[in-house]
Amino acid sequence: MEQEKLHQLLEKYHTGQCSDAELEALQQWYESLGGAPEAPHWDVTDDVYLRDHYAAFQQRATLQPVTHRRRTWKRIAAAAAVITVCGLLARYFYPLPVTDTHQPVAAVAAQGTPKPPAPDEVVNYDRHLVLPDSSVVLLRAGSSLQLSAAFDQADRLVTLQGEAYFDIRRNARHPFIVRCANVYTYVLGTAFNINTAGKDRQVTITVTSGKVRVEREHKTVAVLTKNQALTFRDRRQPIPSTLENVTPTVEWMAKDLLFNETSLETICQRLSARYQVHFTFERQVNKEKRVTITDAFYGTESLNDILDIVCTTLGYTYSVTGTTVTVTTQ
Structure with a gap:
């Protein structure tokens, strides 16, 4: 041949x-x-x-x-x-055609699941997002994420300003691509953090599992695996690093999920903002009841994962209908 x-x-x-x-x-x-x-x-x-x-x-x-x-x-x-x-196969992600004809749109999520913010909307709290392909993104406060109009139909292209953690659903036919200015991160299935909020137009990519391929100006810069990071500053040479512990990089994700003598009402307010849901309470439920739960969450958990622990600890139960959560006595 x-x-x-x-x-x-x-x-x-x-x-x-x-x-x-x-x-x-x-x-x-x-x-x-x-x-x-x-x-x-x-x-x-x-x-x-x-x-x-x-x-x-x-x-x-x-x-x-x-x-x-x-x-x-x-x-x-x-x-x-x-x-x-x-990690059974060394996979190098090759540059795929990325056209700039994609128009950013707000993705439509299934009923009852958090959906991405509207284009150019900057969130003022950490938001847990479920994308149309079932990938999970935790968008940090002060950040914005745009999805291409052709998302999940061609390349799964998103544009990030600020910081976000991505846990990507595998799809070999539709690679997931994160664009930050002129830096592109290509991935099929992995978990990683990208921070573009630093000074000097800094972009930092940190991989917590799997493998990603990083491009700048149509040239491959690096292939990163677990616990590896790469930092760009303007047009300077990127700085690679290997981390013994990635926790400091991603600990922001669980910040709102640290409960120290926190009332049920306050917890639900945080979860409402994070997951875009509305809480109602049965009359017998004491919203001022307090609980301490620390180091229990990583930050990527679903709403149900968190409510299971919180409500069990407080002696309550809950049900979810669409985007409404009802807390009741057992």
């Missing part, structure tokens, strides 16, 4: 865009090599990414014997994101 054609097919394979015929051609080519663990002996002037593509392709192809050709290859492609997150 010609090298240029092979490059195109391997790249399409890694982005989940191969047709059945192209998958068949790749399989035949791979079998003709006898499942070689190393890439064919291309010239040293060849694109180094081609070798990386082959290495990743070879590891995927050996995960499971090919008995029913088309079905198995589709299954391998579908599992790629899971493999990436589990």
Whole structure:
């Protein structure tokens, strides 16, 4: 197979865009090599990414014997994101076309789930968001997040100003991309924090699990894995770092979930702002009843996760209807 054609097919394979015929051609080519663990002996002037593509392709192809050709290859492609997150396969995220024709819009979420703020809306409290693809974002107070109009249909492109923590749902066909000025972070499934709120137009990307690929001005800058960070300051050379503990970077997420002799009413006010819900109380419920719960939450928990602990500790129960939460006695 010609090298240029092979490059195109391997790249399409890694982005989940191969047709059945192209998958068949790749399989035949791979079998003709006898499942070689190393890439064919291309010239040293060849694109180094081609070798990386082959290495990743070879590891995927050996995960499971090919008995029913088309079905198995589709299954391998579908599992790629899971493999990436589990760290079983070195996955390099290649730049995908990102057009600026995407118009930012407010995403429409399912009834009862928090939805992103309107375009350019700056939140004045930490907000827990569930995106249309079920990814979870914790948007820090003073920040804004915009979703492209084609979100979840093409590239899942979002634009961030400020700081946010992302826990991304895997989708090999629709890579998740976070844009901060001219810095792009590409990811399929992982958890990471991005802070653009620093001085000197600083952008800091911190990965808590999985792997991301970072670009600036259409050039790959770094591939980050767990506990690694990268900081940009204007046009200076980015500064990489490895962290023994990422907690200081992400501890802001649980700030509003530290309850020290905090009343039920105050807790519900915080949760109302964070999850965009409305609380009602049965008459017998004592809203001034206080509770101490510290170090119980990481910050990415759902509303139900938090209410389960709070209400159980206070001896109450609750029900959720749409965006209304009703607290009752047991």
